Amino acid sequence: MYKSLIKPFLFNFKPEKAHHMTFGMLKFLNSVPGGLSIIKAISGGKSKNMEKELFGLKFPNPVGLAAGLDKNAEAIDAFAAMGFGFVEIGTITPKGQPGNPQPRLFRLPKDEALINRMGFNNDGVQAAKQRLLKRKSNILVGGNIGKNKVTPNEEAVNDYLICFNELFDVVDYFVVNVSSPNTPGLRELQEKKPLSDILNRLMEENNKQNTPKPILLKIAPDLTDDQLMDIVEIVEETKIAGVIATNTTIDRGGLQSPKIKIEEIGAGGLSGKPVQKRSTEVVRFLHEKSKGTFPIIGVGGINSAQSAQEKIDAGASLIQVYSGFIYEGPGLIHDILKKIKL
Numbered sequence: 001m002y003k004s005l006i007k008p009f010l011f012n013f014k015p016e017k018a019h020h021m022t023f024g025m026l027k028f029l030n031s032v033p034g035g036l037s038i039i040k041a042i043s044g045g046k047s048k049n050m051e052k053e054l055f056g057l058k059f060p061n062p063v064g065l066a067a068g069l070d071k072n073a074e075a076i077d078a079f080a081a082m083g084f085g086f087v088e089i090g091t092i093t094p095k096g097q098p099g100n101p102q103p104r105l106f107r108l109p110k111d112e113a114l115i116n117r118m119g120f121n122n123d124g125v126q127a128a129k130q131r132l133l134k135r136k137s138n139i140l141v142g143g144n145i146g147k148n149k150v151t152p153n154e155e156a157v158n159d160y161l162i163c164f165n166e167l168f169d170v171v172d173y174f175v176v177n178v179s180s181p182n183t184p185g186l187r188e189l190q191e192k193k194p195l196s197d198i199l200n201r202l203m204e205e206n207n208k209q210n211t212p213k214p215i216l217l218k219i220a221p222d223l224t225d226d227q228l229m230d231i232v233e234i235v236e237e238t239k240i241a242g243v244i245a246t247n248t249t250i251d252r253g254g255l256q257s258p259k260i261k262i263e264e265i266g267a268g269g270l271s272g273k274p275v276q277k278r279s280t281e282v283v284r285f286l287h288e289k290s291k292g293t294f295p296i297i298g299v300g301g302i303n304s305a306q307s308a309q310e311k312i313d314a315g316a317s318l319i320q321v322y323s324g325f326i327y328e329g330p331g332l333i334h335d336i337l338k339k340i341k342l
Contacts, residue, residue, distance in 0.1 A: 001042055002329025015105040015114070023070075026078040039081040043330035047083030048337040054295050054317050055214035055241040057140055057172055061085035062342065063308070063333050066299045066320035067144035067175065067218075068116075072123045073131040080139035082330040083337070088320065089128060090144030091177045094162040096124030097148055100182065106265045110256040112303060113272030114323045115265050116248070117182045120146050125166045132170035143171035144218065146180065153185055157198045164202055173213055176202065176240075179220040179247040181269045187220060192230045199238040214241035221246035221278045221300060228282065232290045242295035243286060244320070246279040272323035276301025280314050287315025303328055305339035312340060 010018040029035030040046070050061045064086040065079050073089045080087070099121025106115045122128070132141065145163035147156040164174060176198065178189035189195055199217065206212040217240060219231055235243060248269025252262055255274060279300025286296055298316030302308050303324030311319050324332055 002331060007327075007329060011107070011109075014103065015107055016102060019105070023074055026075040030075065030078050036077060036081040039078050040083075043082040044334040047085070047334060050085075050337060050340075050342065052085075052318065052342065055173065057214065059085045059140060059318060061337055062312075062318045062340075063336050064088060064142075064297070064318060064320040065325070066322040067091055067142070067177070068118070068322055069325070071121065073128045073135075073141070076132070076135045076139060076141060077137045080137035083333045084139065086140040086142065086172075086318075088142035088144050088175060089132075089171070090122065090142075090175070091120050091146040091180065092122055092125050092128050092143060092163055092167065093120050093146050093148045094125050094159050094166075095148055096122060096127065104268070106268070108255065108257045108261075108272070111272060111274050112323070112327050113255070113257075113270060113274050114326065115268040115270050117266075117268035119149065119182045120180065125163050129166055129170055132167075140172045141170075142173045142175055142216075143167040144175040144177050146177045146183070147186070149183055153188060153194065156189060156194075157201050160198055160202060161205060164205060168209065168213065171213070173241070174202075174215045175218050175244055176215065177218050177247070179218050181220070181248065181250050181267075190220065190223065190227070192234060196234055196238060199234065199240055203238055203240065216240060216242045216244050216297065218244040218247055219282070221249045221275055221282055222251060223282070225285065228285050229289060232286060235290070235294050240294075242297065242317075244297040244299060245282045245286060245316075246275070246300045249275050249278065251278075271300070272327070273301050273303055276303075276307055276310075280310050283311055283316050284314035302336075303332070305336045308336045309340050312342060 052059045067088040067090045100119035104117045147159035248271045283298045295317040297318045298311030299320035302321050
């Protein structure tokens with residue numbers, strides 16, 4: 001139903017408009033009796049149970065929704081009904097912020113890709129916290145956290161700590177996002193010293209809790225091998241729980257879409273099928289160089305059971321989808337779960 005009816009309808013609208021229409025419908029169905037059952041039926045019914053235990057959490061299945069789609073924790077229960085094993089919200093910042101000027105989200109249908117320069121648009125940590133307190137499902141939720149645009153890099157750690165402390169009781173794991181290309185200067189925090197400082201402070205705060213939560217790091221696909229080796233060392237030194245590989249890319253190589261269209265769109269992070277190969281290479285590199293000493297969540301260009309299996313074979317313990325979900329719909333979750341081997 002999604003590919004024959006829903007997707008053609010939504011793709012008639014600009015991407016951000018289609019996003020708001022979708023979320024409006026999901027929130028409506030979530031609020032009416034039997035609404036979640038309708039979502040479950042449209043999505044393909046009950047998901048296959050492929051339980052996986054990782055960093056002390058039991059995931060009912062290994063397919064998660066990547067951060068960026070449900071930024072504000074508005075449709076957690078709806079995504080649970082679709083069959084996801086876990087949902088990552090955010091990126092959340094301490095204060096709400098509007099993000100970059102529109103248009104800032106673009107489809108590249110020939111490439112099965114998206115370009116976005118959203119700029120961490122979100123309602124802020126308090127709004128997300130209140131919504132999470134009201135959710136009905138018990139699906140595992142990750143909190144992807146970042147810094148406000150106006151916060152200088154030297155004070156970034158304070159923003160991450162605010163989000164960490166506010167969300168601690170309402171999420172199951174945390175993701176430190178220093179890899180979005182859409183907040184000026186943010187990727188500078190991926191360098192070894194500033195990144196180690198942020199992660200060490202978060203781990204220090206985490207270890208004060210009665211039951212610490214897993215903290216993961218989300219990295220860009222554009223890192224060099226030397227930078228990836230730094231990531232391996234940082235994970236081992238800070239003792240964080242693992243890595244999410246990868247975020248969107250600033251590379252524009254090999255696209256099928258007309259060059260003039262790409263130039264008109266301009267800056268932003270590219271996601272979807274074009275990043276598939278590189279993100280899998282990063283997963284494999286990290287897994288091999290670390291000798292599998294920390295878990296990796298693979299994300300980037302997963303649009304089929306085959307591309308999901310490639311991430312798992314490269315060393316990913318769990319996977320996440322975003323752009324593939326936009327193009328393929330909820331049926332992608334069930335197709336992956338039917339065909340992959342862990």
